Amino acid sequence: MIAWRYLRARRAEGGVSVMTWISLIGIALAVFALIATLSVRAGFRAEFVDTILGANAHVTVYSAGDVNGNGQLDRSIPDYTEMAQRIAAVPGVSRAAPLIKGQVMATMNGRNAGVEIFGIAPADLDSIPRIAQPLDSMGDIANFSSGVAIGSGVARELGLVPGDRIKLISPDGVKTAFGTSPRVGTYDVSYIFTAGRYDIDRTRVYMPFTEAQSYFNREGAADEIEVMLDDPEAVDDVVPAILSAAGDNAMAWTWRDASGSFLRALTVEDNVMFIIMSILVLIAAMNIVSGLIMLVKNKGRDIGILRTMGLTEGSILRVFFICGAFTGIIGTLVGLVLGVVFTVYIDPIFAVVNYVSGGGVWDPSVRGLYALPAKLQWHDVLSAVSLSLILSFGVTIFPARRAARMNPVEALRYE
Template identity: 75%
Template structure:
């Protein structure tokens, strides 16, 4: 009894390879193979490029948030004064900051004084948000203290003011220049409250990486901010940094318990939750749309295989007559379709990875061709188009492409296997 050859034997690969190299008379098959290959390549490339930009955008967005903002903000629920005004000042801010800093997982807790004022230099004005913070605590803000494009010396913070690069550009001020801060809630006199105007030397200019922060953020020494905003002996909130910002929800409960029942917490997820949810929805929709694109490209494999089966009907009849089983014929044509899917996937992964790795020069070239202004940071919030290549994204694209390619190949391969050899050779 003859031994049955194992599946995907060498002769099956040889036959499939010969069929893929169509002769000139069967050029239509070769053209369809190339169309299928190019389609799969471009679809996988688009999927990986989109996933990389999506991951990069989220990482850049979250990184700039965490680099210049508190992971958790601790504030007072407030008390109503005798004048009927809700006072949310924290008078025991030093003790509260020490208590919160002792919570496991907390890296820093700093009292803040905050207020919105107008910054002025000659004929230029800009609305800014002032953060009063100590010289030691400002060094713990990565987006400010570790800014790669920073100008000046943060060691001189107590001698002046630190401003964002957008504020400096708006006012036309550089290091050593003096700007005025104008607050409507200033000195209280017998005739009412008069605006307070103080001039400060710019000793540090930072770039946090987000346009809205760089355009509005100003830092004052803590004691000076208390005096400027009439907060002597009090703070507005406690800025808390934690080791794992992604797990901030679990940390919030411990911080709230340490602060007592008179305080509330507000995490960075609460502040940016709407945007993050919008990003998540957009990610899912884009993945579905691009998955359909991959499916459409994979369907070209079906068209090519159907043409191949039609052109090779006589060959199939001969192969079946000399003893080739239905399974062997099916595997031959499955190899033809799967080979196109695998090769297209590999080329798509290569192009997608190169795009993610070299997105900066590619984007610069596109910006040059369009005459500049393609990316507006005032609208996008960040200064450049980011991309982050993650192994999980690449694997999901590969799995989707190969899965669809193998799946759609089964049907024309089954059709070839079930072809009646008598019918195929009737008119030969």
């Protein structure tokens, strides 16, 4: 009751000071920033991993290679059908598909772009989540067997729409008496997809497997086996069985091998950002000390009277602890609401920011993703709220103890 009376008192009556209001606003903003940062980092990581797993092989199986008659290392897989069937039978493997890969130049109406060709069977392409169910698409994936499927970035760069014809030029073509002649092929664009990753949409072109074999001179062979798993997170447990089924000369490259360093960097950055934001919460909580010390000084006479009336040190401590803790609780709740609202409505908020700044705030060519993602995880919210409350309660104890230990004689000497 006494603490609530002090909190409701006007400043002229020796109530809560401006410093307390500043600390309340500071804690609210710090908790908001902590929740927003953790949510954006979690969303970025989830979106990045989803695009990796949704448009790329979880495990790539390739041959260690054999030296052919010309003394060159040949990494092609001649028995790709049998190898793919053996790998597909491994528990935990959802699909195993032979693949042809190569880098070529795509051209259309004087525009050029470097692209990467993925030769894959139509049925296997239809099972790739980010390609078969993309963020956006044009054309029909059912027509893939009679043309090629290209990323939206390639289509935008070359000015293509479904039904246009794209010319692919490979420098590694037919060998003649006058040297190697570039291989040129023209194909109908049957399907345009947006996988959600700028680097995929900007460089990837899918071609029917048999056509890719002919184009890259891989008749009767495949470059690698693309393996998709039921649980991509368990890739390390499945790889030994996959290699055993593939054969002695097989090697594997997982999605973690390809992106593990980036994911580890994200984890380190998450920890660093949490520490930095925690320091901001601590700074905001320290303002409670200033406001509470001023409140104790203003209420010195009241403390002396209460002590002479028989109020114990513990009771005085609880009065001022409640005053400080209440500030931390209110600030934390306000910051919690702001952080959750920001995370839930991040798209319209970011659209307004982008509009006010004139656009170009988020560059997908640099960040890889087309929008700023956010994912609200309750353990992040719980850690932010717990941190704020612990710090707020902790710093409140010191000025509250000072008030409790105040000598009533000294407090009333000049009254």
